[in-house]
Amino acid sequence: NERSGSLRTVNHAIEQGRDIFAVPGDITSSMNMGTNKLLREGAKPVFNAMDVLEEYAERFPDLLDIDKIETTLKTEAQRSKSAPKKAQPFEKPIVSQKISDKARLVCDAFNKEIMQADELILSTGLSAVEFMSAMTELELLGVIEPLAGKNYKIITQIG
Template sequence: GCLISEYPPDIPITRYTFPVRNRIISALALGTVVIEAGIRSGALITANHAIEQGKDVFVVPGNPNVTEYKGSNALLRDGAKPLLDAGDIFSEYISRFSDKIDIEKAFKKEPKPVTPQKNKKILNETLSNEAKIVYNCIDTQKFYPDELECGLDSNKLLSALTELEMEFFIRALPGGQYEICK
């Protein structure tokens, strides 16, 4: 892992620190994806950082009559790349990374997730105790992190979810939801 910040460790997180953090994140990425952004959305700040840095900006088009998409649609009007599916991102980068991207593997059909069972046990010994606790708390196929009642603070919960995602026990879905994979 890596921690990158322009702030010393004792500086509290405020709404003013997010644009600085997002500027760093957009600089580290090849591109930025905007799913939904109103006219005054923080996502627009990140997208503008990416544009200033010469990075790609992909935008999921939204209903032009819905306020929450006014900023997204403005980005599209100003030259952002429309994002209709993952293939749009692959087609943008395939020529640059043809030696690293295997299209057949990238678009192979995903295995169908199984329905979790109550009181399931993880046999994977490499998982942290927190990840095992979180996994055993999940009792629905799809869930939001704030629905889990497993006695962990939010930092440990999110860390455990990330670990479970990296080990393919769960996968992130749009809108902050997760789904069981194993």
């Protein structure tokens, strides 16, 4: 649907010169027409997180170390396959890598492992645009992980 909020967001992103990524969908389903149209019009196809990271690794070599990220992803996958662990108290990761002031502000606002976007925005005082920019930076660096329901999980230590 040309009037969908998602397509309007994409159109705004295109106007701003932003990169557009899309996950290919079933070509026989009308639910995927918009996504598949974006791909036909030049959006970059995404099959996994590494597709996005590799796109930015060349542009931001000081921020993204693909080998380190792949190692971290493999380690996390192995950990998740192991036996469940006892719940441990939340320890905020230390972010020592060069990140923007706004991204650092968001990191400092985490007072538990999983927080809602609204909590973080209120805590930081950032505008929604500033907040999303900081969250995108942190997600690309592997510091946070978006979850369902506008929740975010702080997941790794950078150093």
